[in-house]
Amino acid sequence: MKNNLHALWQLFFGDSARAFGSASVILLVLLAVAPAKNYFSEWRHYQKQYLHLIRGRADAVTLERHFQGGIQQIWIPEQQVTDRCTTCHLGMKEASLADVNSVAFREHPVIPHKLTEFGCTTCHRGQGAATTVEEAHSATEQWEQPLLPAKYIEAGCGQCHLENQTGTPFLNQGRQLIVSYGCTHCHTIKQGDGIYLTPDDDPPSLKHIADKTTREWVYAWIKDPQAYAGTATMPNYHLNDDDARDVSAFILAQSTPLEPPLQPLKADTKAPADPAAGTSLYGQSFCASCHAMQNAAGMMVGGNVGPELTGIGTKAKPEWLQDWVGNPSHYDPGTMMPHYRFDAQQVVTLTGFLESKTEPDFIANVHLDPATPEQIEHGKRLVVENGCASCHDINGIKKPENFAPELSRIGSKPLNQLIFVEGVEHSLPGYVAGKVRNPRAFGPSLKMPQFKFTPQQIDAVTTALLALTDRAQSQPPTMRIASVQQTRYQPAGNAGQLMRDLRCFTCHMINGHGGDMAPDLTWEGTAVQREWLTQFLKNPETLRPALIRRMPKFNLTDAEINTLADYMMTVYQTPEFDRDSLPVSQFNPAQVEQGRQLFYSKFACQSCHIADYKNDKGYIGPALAATGKRFNAAWVYHWLKDPQALRPGTIEPNQHMTDDDARSLTAFLMSLKSGGAQEATKK
Amino acid sequence: MTDPKDFVAVVDSDVRKTPRRIAFITKRTSPQVHVKDEERVMTYPEVFFRTAVAIQVLAIILVVISLRWNAPLEGLADPMHTPNPAKAPWYFLGLQELLHYFPPVVAGVLIPGLVVMALIVIPYFNINIEAEGLWLRDKTRRLRIFGTVVVLFCIFLAVFDVWVALVPTLIVAAFMLLAAQTPPQITRGFRGWLASKPLSFWIMTWFLFELVVLTAIGTFFRGPGWSWVWPWRT
Amino acid sequence: MANTLDRLADQVRENRIWRSIFRSGTGESNLHRALTVQQNVFLHLFSVKARKRTLEFRATWYLGALTFGTFLILVITGILLMLYYHPSVPQAYADMKDLQFVVSSGVFLRNLHRWSAHAMVFLVFAHMFKVFYRGAYRPPREFNWVIGVVLLLMTLLLSYTGYLLPWDQLAFWAVTVGSNIASAVPVIGAKMRFLMLGGTAVNANALLRFYVLHCVILPFAAVVLIAIHFWRIRKDGGIYPGESPAEGDAK
Incomplete structure (x- = not known):
């Protein structure tokens, strides 16, 4: 051997x-x-598998004709896309392969984008140039951006689409949360279009906090805001008892009295005459349009524009409540709350009602000794360290700049710049979600507080953050679909002063400025009749009784109503047509009758609208029974011709009516003048 | 070294037949120098093929490595994102390690410059030509000089906190002392071998040792912020 | 079988074209073999005969030859890689990706080039230390030692310039670190760095400069120096036979 x-x-x-x-x-x-x-490379193996798959199918010949062997590539230099995904994913464009089990060969779900114009990695990420499964999909040493997990896929859309889209509910929600939870008080977020996200949570100023509430309440609140109100957006800083004691000491100590000072409580408000009157006034004023309150059954009822009022009696001092109800601008000139014109009795009634809404348990166990100067000093240091002034105005402390890391490119953050802890998935989405879920888990010394999010909200916020990529920042502007930006429109003169005092823009949008809770009033002067408008401003409560969110009654004087009506009728007109161009006198009964026919048969409007309360059951659109009293005929006519031209985004279908049909229908609608109830709205 | 008492230099006269060569004959060697033509082989094919086979074996090893392990490639260069630590190629990591201790002028310019200068001048100063053991003569004086130099150098390293360079220095110094303590009669074995080593051997060995240690530390034991990490604990 | 092969080989070697290239012919005699070396432009750098002792593995560990071997591999793979490489930003990096994923055997070429480069640096150092410990730098070989030191620097520069070419994070920051050291040189440091990078930062200019250095200037210089290095081996008396000839005779 x-x-x-x-x-x-x-x-x-x-x-x-x-x-x-x-x-x-x-x-x-x-x-x-x-x-x-x-x-013997991987992609050849997959191409063989694909061929094997299609050969067993009925349309094998067509599929084989479409098949091209070798490495395939989508190359879009201006977007830095070199995607070879289609080398293995061969069935992307084959409609007949929609039922295939293997994801690798299935048809791509129908989307509004062409594969050849956008590539794959633009939305999905991953390494487009790679031709192996591992390299293309996973994070490797060489490639930091693995395939985006399916649940965050809307982040891909968000790179270009800065506007809200119906197809991306998650992304929209996440963006809304980032804004409404005030993330951008501390974190700068500059979107791809160069616009900085601004928070809209409007955190209150603390400069006069001692006028408003007690130190005990502040202490309990900063310990756990959600214990006071489940809907509170203020995060939890997990302060220990001593720190909370010192912070509350400082917060109260820095407060200065309001100028002019609060009025002493009117004698008879201590015991409100009639609790029912308070409930009734709260309802009549439509406070619930903006404020939520737990009802007897424990259900939360009301809007989320203003803070929850379930325990307001525990929080606010009676003197402050009285002042606030009388005129909110006195305490907070920047508040979104309108200035109701309550008379003295109403103020007393409402204050008493709110005072009775207490949560005594919240501060029952809080006993604080008077603060020492050392505690106040320590509290100040804590306030500075925790960046309280990022959100709240505090006497003697400047709003810190760049308090937290900028997040404009967080979606492209290299993994090696992140520090992971146990229990957090080693990926960018895992890291971001982990930070949103429980920031302090990444280290006890970190400052970011704990926000109260549901798992679904965490994913939504993560999706919105993951959309903030390098690609979003660097792509050509033509790729970008801009978000709708608020204008800085302000009405002028006395009427403008009045509209600001009434905070019309909290709910109404005019000329691109304002809220979206109530109808857009930009062309209200063209749409409605002056008489109706003055009547409505005097007594708006009858409109839309089925909704919680309604126009409140501000108790305006006749002079104020005239000012407003004059201004709106004069200024808020569309330049497209004249509101008087179609006098009602032109219409004859035959037209009205023909319009009725069109309404009920040809266009079947009654499926959504009500023209006659006795017979019609359409609740999708607004009732039209009082159209003749409310609107101008010219507006109705043009609305019927092209609703989207007057209100972009309305769900009213464009029926492409002939001029004659529209005219007849207008004649019919203008004949509807249902007496007592003005049940017509514009929508 | 030109002292005739020590040894005699003889130049072989037949430069046409064999290359010029110099023999240094010290007193301790036999005065008779036995010169004989060595066995020689043809360059072609013997040297040629042997070299070729050696290169081929190396190529085979490299090809196998290349088939098995991919060369590193990280993400696209990004001047905005500095990796931590940013490391030079491995053969410069010894230098980078020194940069951690000394100002750039010293570690980046002075030391490498001196090393290159030293390497170039080695053959011109007749270094190691004697090839005489360092401690064979004049031991007391040399020990004194050696001790002073080593202690001063170690203090210098300690002042700059260069412990990683200090340790190899001490180890080499310890071996030198061991060689110095070797009785003259021992000429065989490890100690005999140590005792026969000249100064140049010690300096070069120290240099090699430092080079290997510093490079290895820079490569394997340095993490974020050039802090010390254990490679097996990642 | 063997005879047939031999005859075939003979036929090829007796061929007129073959003879026009290799004039020495097929003889087994030392004359023929000597002529093979003398008449070959590359081989004539070496002497016709060598001491048998110097061919033993323990004499040199073949470190010089191996270093030259890595250099050959690097030249060959380097030329092939140049076919796929653009020294521009960020195309250079995209070319790395293409080599890895699309070019046939591209990743193998790159691996071989990279690992051989590391091997060469290592072997150059090893060669130097081996030469030192054998004492092979002593006169008359002192000048060849100096050339060797220059070749060592040349190898480091070749490797260092090549390090930047993939234009990845590793490359960029390694070169940034290195070039910052250069700026520590007193007085002319900043100027040196500017000259080296073709600007004040590692950018497209630096990439182009390193590319030209890596693919043209340094290899050319290295080839010339290697030729001299080999030539001097012969002129300085062949490979160093060892410290004591007497010891060799004793065997």
């Missing part, structure tokens, strides 16, 4: 020439391994 081996060795390596020959052969064989490896 040994001899044989020796002989073999001698044969191949016996002298240097033989060794040279043998080594050459070995080297050549090894060199041939590289091309062989190339030949």
Whole structure:
């Protein structure tokens, strides 16, 4: 045996020439391994599988004709896209492969974008250039951006689409949460279009906090805001008892009295005459349009524009409540709350009603000794360290700048710049979601507080954050679909002063400025009749009784109503047509009758609208029974011709009516003047 | 070294037949120098094929490595994102390690410059030509000089906190002392071998040792912020 | 079988074209073999005969030859890689991706080039220390030692310039670190760095400069120096035979 081996060795390596020959052969064989490896590469394997799959199908011939072997590539230089995904994902465009089990070969779900114009990685991320499964999909040493997990896929859309889209509810929700939870008080977020996200949570100023509430309440609140109100957006800083004691001491100590000072409580407000009167006034004033309150059954009823009022009696001092109800601007000039014109009795009634809404348990166990100067000093340091002034105005503390990391490109953050902790998935989405879920888990010394989010909200916020990528920042502007930006429109003159005092823009949008809770009033002057408008401003409560959110009654004087009506009728007109261009006198009964026919048969309007309360059951759109009293005929006519032209985004279908049909229908609608109830709205 | 008492230099006269060569004959060697033509082989094919086979074996190893392990490639260069730590290629990591201790002028310019200068001048100062053991003569004086130099150098390293360079220095110094303590009669074995080593051997060995240690530390034991990490604890 | 092969080989070597290239012919005699070396422009850098002792593995560990071997591999793979490489930003990096994923055996070529480069740096150092410990730098070989030191620097520069070419994070920051060291040189440091990078930062200019250095200037210089290095081995008396000839004779 040994001899044989020796002989073999001698044969191949016996002298240097033989060794040279043998080594050459070995080297050549090894060199041939590289091309062989190339030949047996993964993508060829998948192409064979695909061919095998389609050969068993009915439309094999068509599919095979579409099949192209070799490495496929979508190359879009201006977007830095070199995507070779279609090398293996061969069935992307084959409609007949929609039912295939294997994700690899299934048809891509129908989307409004063309594969050849956007590529794959633009939305899905991953490494487009790669031709192996591992490299293309996963995060490797060489590629930091793995495939986006399916639940965050809307982040892909959010890179270009800065506006709200119906197809991306998650993304929209996440963006809304980022704004309404005030993330951008501390974190700067600059979107791809260069616009900075601004928070709309409107945190209250603390400069006069001592006028409003007690130190005990402040202490309990900063310990756990959600214990006071489940809907509170203020995060939890997990302060220990001593720190909360000192912070509350400082917060109260820095407060200065209001100028002019609060009025002493009117004698008879201590015991409100009639609790029912308070409930009734709260309802009549439509406080619930903006404020939520737990009812007897424990259900939360009301809007989320203002703070929850379930325990307001525990929080607010009676003097402050009285002042606030009388005129909110006195305490907070920037408040979104309108200035109701309550008379003295109403103020007393409402204050008493609100005072009775208490949560005594909230501060029952809070006993604080008077603060020492050291505690106040320590509290101030804590307030500075925790960045309280990022959100709240505090006397003697400036709003910190760049308090938290900028998040404008968080969606492209390299993994090696992140510090992971146990329990957090080692990926960018895992990190972001972990930070949103429980920021303090990343280290006890971190400052970011704990927000109260549901798991679904966490995913939504993560989706919105993951959309903030390098690509979003650097892509050509033509790729970008801008979000609707608020204008800085302000009405002028006395009427403008009045509208600001009434905070019309909290709910109404005019010329691109304002809220979206109530109808857009930009062209209200063209749409409605002056008489109706004055009547409505005087007594708006009858409109839309089925909704919680309604226009409140501000108790305006006749002079104020005239000012408002004059201004609106004069200024808020569309330049497209004249509101008096279609006098009602033109219409004849035949037209009205023809319109009725059109309404009930040709266009079947009654499926959504009500023209006659006795017979019609359409509740999708607004009731039209009082159209003749409310609207101008010209507006109705143009609305029927093209609703979207007057109100972009309305769900009223454009029926492409002929001029005659529209005219007849207008004649019919203008004949509807249902007496007592003005049940018509614009929508 | 030109002292005729020590040894005699002889130049072989037949430069046409064999290359010029110098023999240094010290007193301790036999005065008779036995010169004989060595066995020689033809460059072609013997040297040629042997070299070729050696290169081929190396190529085979490299090809196997290349088939098995991919060369590193990280993300696209991004001047905005500095990796931590930012490391130079491995053969410069010894230098980078020194940069951690000394100002750039010293670690980045002075030390490498001196090393290159030293390497160039080695053959011109007849270093190691004697190839005489460092401690064979004049031991007391040399020990004194050696001690002073080592202690001063170690203090210098300690002042700059360069412990990683200090340890190899001490180890080499310890071996030198061991060699110095070797009785002259021992000429065989490890100690005999140590005792026969000249100064140049010690300096070069120290340099090699430092080079390997510093490079290894820079490569494996340095993490974020050039802090010390254990490679097996990642 | 063997006879047939031999005859075939003979026929090739007796061929007129073959003879016009290799004039020495097929003889087994030392004259023929000597002529093979003398008449070959590359081989004539070496002497016709070598001491048998110097061919033993323990004499040199073949470190010089192996270093030269890595250099050959690097030249070959380097030229092939140049076919796929654009020294521009950020195309250079995209080319790395293409090499990895699309070019046939591209990743193998790059691996071989990269690992051989590391091997060469290592072997150059090893060669140097081996030469030192054998004492092979002593006169008359002192100048060849100096050339060797220059070749060491040349190898480091070749490797360092090549390090930047993939234009990835590793490359960029390694070169940034290195070039910052250069600026520590007193007085002319900043100027040196500017000259080296073709600007004040590692950018497209630096990439182009490193590319030209890596693919043209340094390899050319290295080839010339290697030729001199080899030539001097012969002129300085062949590979150093060892400290004591007497010891060799004793065997």
